[in-house]
Amino acid sequence: MGRVEGKVAFVTGAARGQGRAHAVRLAEEGADIVIVDACTEIDSVPYPLASETDLKETEALVAATGRRVLSRVADVRNQSQLDAVVADALEAFGHIDIVCANAGIVGFRPTWELSDVEWQDMLDVNLTGVFHTIRAVVPDMIRGGRGGSIIMTSSVQAFLGSANIGHYNASKSGVVGLMRTLATELGPHGIRVNTVNPSAVETPMLHNEATFRVFGPDLDDPGPDDLWERSKDRNPMGIGWVAPEDMSSAVLFLASDESRFITGVALPVDAGVRL
Numbered sequence: 001m002g003r004v005e006g007k008v009a010f011v012t013g014a015a016r017g018q019g020r021a022h023a024v025r026l027a028e029e030g031a032d033i034v035i036v037d038a039c040t041e042i043d044s045v046p047y048p049l050a051s052e053t054d055l056k057e058t059e060a061l062v063a064a065t066g067r068r069v070l071s072r073v074a075d076v077r078n079q080s081q082l083d084a085v086v087a088d089a090l091e092a093f094g095h096i097d098i099v100c101a102n103a104g105i106v107g108f109r110p111t112w113e114l115s116d117v118e119w120q121d122m123l124d125v126n127l128t129g130v131f132h133t134i135r136a137v138v139p140d141m142i143r144g145g146r147g148g149s150i151i152m153t154s155s156v157q158a159f160l161g162s163a164n165i166g167h168y169n170a171s172k173s174g175v176v177g178l179m180r181t182l183a184t185e186l187g188p189h190g191i192r193v194n195t196v197n198p199s200a201v202e203t204p205m206l207h208n209e210a211t212f213r214v215f216g217p218d219l220d221d222p223g224p225d226d227l228w229e230r231s232k233d234r235n236p237m238g239i240g241w242v243a244p245e246d247m248s249s250a251v252l253f254l255a256s257d258e259s260r261f262i263t264g265v266a267l268p269v270d271a272g273v274r275l
């Protein structure tokens, strides 16, 4: 028996990175998988986002586990696109038990220099996108009476005050607040709601030119080794980043019945960055 055998998981931002890792890990443990990604660029985001080829790759990886997979291009900023995917998923699989509201973006600028567009795009994807995801799935989860587990991806930044990411921090702190209220509202329905709060994770959101420059503004050509060196001194375990699979282990635990009475928790996976 897999740890989430017989369940159906809905993962947003699944074309690559953590979303892909969650989809594959949950499938390996017996869940059927619904994946979405916008597969589009956003002008205010200073690094490339995922493509349809990436999403197809995730689809193939999930299918290779032997589980069923339903894959759609959908933007979490768009409620009707998410509603349509959920309708298709319910027709195909009958229910959704696990939600990973994972899609997200980052950008860097001193808060007072942020443009309206940078601010709004960040809130639209990282916070309103989670709200839309919840609104798409929760009514059927309640109706089904099977309970469920919602895992939102926040960030360790919700506990910190790092410079140059005021809009990101506002969005990720908002996700923690939303999680707490939903945990109260959905507890009576047996639906648990938690966040995972990663520090640095080795995905394209971290490993790109714009992020290397934030960590090495004084360097001519900063790269991953510089990022590791400067990031590792920020946590007591001395690591530059965690792997997407480390996040998936936390997600799997929160998705499974092993955590059946854990709700309303913001779980850092950060090698102790907060200490």
Ligand SMILES: NC(=O)c1ccc[n+]([C@@H]2O[C@H](COP(=O)([O-])OP(=O)(O)OC[C@H]3O[C@@H](n4cnc5c(N)ncnc54)[C@H](O)[C@@H]3O)[C@@H](O)[C@H]2O)c1
Pocket: 012, 013, 014, 015, 016, 017, 018, 019, 036, 037, 038, 039, 040, 049, 050, 051, 074, 075, 076, 077, 102, 103, 104, 105, 106, 125, 129, 153, 154, 155, 156, 197, 198, 199, 200, 201, 202, 203, 204, 205, 206
């Ligand atoms: N990588 C890190 O260091 C780090 C740290 C803390 C938190 N996080 C959070 O983890 C989550 C996953 O990020 P990742 O590290 O895998 O980065 P990533 O950039 O590899 O993956 C994010 C995915 O979300 C998708 N996406 C972006 N906007 C979307 C939209 N509007 N609708 C649907 N999909 C959209 C992207 O196309 C991409 O596939 C994000 O919420 C991010 O903020 C990441």
